[in-house]
Amino acid sequence: MSLHSYAFLEKDFVKFEDAKISVMTHAFLYGTAVFEGIRAYWNSEEQELNLLQAKPHLERLLRSAKILRMEPYYSLDEMLDLVIELMKKNKPQTDAYIRPSWFKSALRIGPSLVCKGKEDEKDDSFVITSLDLGNYLDVSKGLRVQVSSWRRVSDNALPPRAKINGSYVNTALAKANSTLAGYDDSIFLTEEGYVSEGSAMNLFLVKGGKLVTSLGSDNILEGITRAFIIKLAQEELGLETEFRQINRSELYTVEEAFFAGTGAQIAPIGSIDDYSIADEKAGPITLKLQDLHKSVCLGKNQKYQDQIIKIKY
DSSP states (O other): OEEOSEEEETTEEEEGGGOOOOTTBHHHHHOOEEEOOEEEEEETTTTEEEEESHHHHHHHHHHHHHHTTOOOSSOHHHHHHHHHHHHHHHOOSSOEEEEEEEEEOOBOSSOOSSOOSOTTOOOEEEEEEEEEOOOSSOTTSOEEEEEEEEEOOOTTTSOTTSOBGGGHHHHHHHHHHHHHTTOSEEEEEOTTSBEEEESSSEEEEEETTEEEEOOTTTTOOOOHHHHHHHHHHHHHHOOOEEEOOOBGGGGGTOSEEEEEETTTEEEEEEEETTEEOGGGSOOHHHHHHHHHHHHHHTTOOGGGGGGEEEEOO
């Protein structure tokens, strides 16, 4: 992982080392920030960088900001222009990860989302950082996964459909437990005991020739990659996707399973709680979806050119 030279903070492009905030910043004290992760893939043959689904990510960022009662001063198109300009300044020649974020920037004590101090006190700020990033998870093997003893935070407590920085403590607890126990990652259950999602990515099962995934009401992040995988499965493989509540025991008897997310990409699952899945390697449907997704990411699939923005520098 290598950080890039420039960041964008509030209203200026700055050297990364100058992109600083105070230790009294509200977002630092209380986790009151929202973020997105945007993948960019380097096509060495064409010498261009492909931003994948940047606009849908930024649209979700604005929805997340609304839930935290923020008042963004950049529009969707303005944020997109800033992301593109930042990548032109940083000029990565490898796959990259871009993280735009709105955060509560007032210097104040008290967890309220509403600032009632001085009228000219700044409360919401915008930042974009980027870095080189390859695979977040090993997508070449079947991952060893466990069902976490931690439950997924609920919509009525801290809405998972918004990418709120503070809510990722829930992820951190589950991820730490799985790592210390010798697993690659974990799967959350809801408080009611139904399958929710992975630690920081959506979950798909292959069962009876269909994809199966959790309902939006089972405290999942309604993933951008999740929606695109469903589209690819239907249009390219003729596979339906079933949305329903999933019982824990179903995890142990499926034909295939994989994680899907911006960071995770499409990551095959080889075992869950030490129950073998697909002979502990990537199953045939997972492999087909991996190949399709990769072709789109590199700009090689003409049918889905609308999913990427090509940047040359």
